[in-house]
Structure formats: structure tokens, C-alpha cells
Amino acid sequence: MPSDHVELKPGLETTRAQLAKAFGDAEAQERASQPGIVPMRKPYKKLFVFSDPHKSKENGYNFDGWTEGDEQGPVFDYTGTGPNGHQVLSGLNGTLLHHQEQGLELHLFISDGYVKPGGAKKQRYVGQMVVDATHPYVERWDHDPKGELRRVYVFRLRPVDTELTDMRPGDAVQPAQKTVVLPIPPREKTPPAAPGAKSKKTEKHNTGQIVAKVSVGERIVNRREGQLFTAFEEHLEKAGHTFSSFQITVAGETTRLTPDLYDVTDHVLYEGKGLTTRANVRMAIGQLADYRRHLEKADTLRVAVLLPSEPTPDVKALLKAEGVALVFQTDGGFAGFPLP
Structure with a gap:
């Protein structure tokens, strides 16, 4: 049983060793200086995650911090554990992803200076969080300390109660210093798993939609776009085409732009888009215009919108007027592919 009581209040300053002593068992105490995701299962059923901006830079990423958020409220981006090679959605990252199903309360801490004397890292308690049910994580790419390109998973954490959350401007994701276009491999149909772990396909490839319970009530999360690209990538492979994508970091901004797919063979x-509507097509046109200007050989780069069905004649005319090609799914494949 714990020997020292620690009350988790926003802004509390403590150390990992003190938290392990107060909430954990011997195993948890041994992990006090190990990866940034630490389960405290018995008897407290908590999951502590520690964000350390300085250590993040050393491990080849700099994605942690508060983002601009969205209509549902603020979001804290938290990079999963695994300093070398591709990160996986199993092990401790899997525990974080599925913390609600495992009955674990998620609590966020940020490394904030050092304790004197002793030099232990000071951990500031931010508050209780939950992994976003609708959009739990995004993939990011960066180089590890050895210079190898690797995938990392950035989890999107939402405060359970914003009034009980220590949100400070200094904890925001920092804007990029320069614009960088990073070529990245094509998405994988199945997320990589740890050795010996059972493979599990992502929901976006298995179902047409899922029901996510979020703070604003039940929300239908459409997975058609994921299914559309799975089918199109298979179509490209059969046609002998090579494809990939890019991660575009823009100077002065915190977000990363990631185009859906780049057909290397046809440039x-x-x-x-998962729905064939005018609004979706207009959005796609704008996104393509934004991506295109950052890429090399933009003057010869062709752009296209991929849709699950044929749009109306006027939407087709809009695409033609904007110089954007159209490819849409049919019963037998994809109309408009390959581009003329």
C-alpha cells in the first residue's frame, strides 16, 4: 500500500518517484524513470503519462503540447513511447489507446524543471484527460537520434473538465522554424505490432462506420474514406504503380499537412473524400492547392480528387474549371484512372 499521500490537483508539482510511491506497487516504482506511460493498476486504476519536451527533441520528435483544438474543445497532443524505430499501437501505447476499456483513469503531467537538491525532474500535474474517441491519434514522421526515418503516434488527449485542467500558454505546441517537406512511405493497411503480438486491422478498414460516445453525445464517425483509399491503393498496386505521401511542416505553424496519396508513377x-458532395469537393480543391505549392516540380504535378461515386455534372464542371482531375469508384474499379 502507498506510504505517502499525493492529492492530484492541477498545478501540483511532484516527481515520478513520489507518484510511484504514492500510487503504485514495487513494479511501478521501478518504472519511475522509464517510459512516459506508466500504469498504476492496483488498487488505483490510473494511467500516468509524462510529457517531456526536452526529451522529445532528443528522441527525434517535437509534437507534444496544446493545439488550437476544435469545436469540441482543447486538445493536448502527446507522443507515444518508443524512442527507436517505428512506434507500435501495442504495449504501453496500446494501454493508452484503450485506457477507457481497461478502466484506467488517464492523468497528464508535464516535465517542468528540476527538484533541488537531488536534480530529479519536476512533474507538474495538468489534469485528468481522455483519449479522443472520434480521432484518437495521428501518425507523424520524423528522424530518430540515428537519423532513421520512423513513424510515431501522436495521441489526442482531451480534458475531462477544462476548469480542473492546468492549461498554460507555454505548454502549447511550438511553431515550426522552417518549412520542411518530408517524403513518407505509403500508409500500411495494418498498423505494425510488437513481436509476438496478434495483428488487428484498424476499424477504418473493417467497418463502414462506428459509433463513438463523446462529450456531445453519440456521433457517427464515417469510415468510408479509409475504405475508399484501401480499395484505390490495391487498384494502384495491381496497375504496377508506386505511391507514397508527404509530411509538410510549415514555418510559423504548429500543424503538419499530410496529403492523402501521391502516385509516384504518374506524378x-x-x-x-468519403462523401460525394459539393462541400467535400470544394474542400479537396483547396487542400490540393495548398499542398501543391510546397512540393517540388509543382509545375508538372497533376492533382486529382478521389470520390466514392460520380458527382453531379456541375461539380464535375467545377473540377474541370479548376484544373483538377476526377477519379471515382465504380462497381468494377475506378473511373478516370489512369489520368490521361
């Missing part, structure tokens, strides 16, 4: 950039 075509695709943006896909």
Missing part, C-alpha cells in the same frame, strides 16, 4: 497528388 499525381490525390485528395480523397
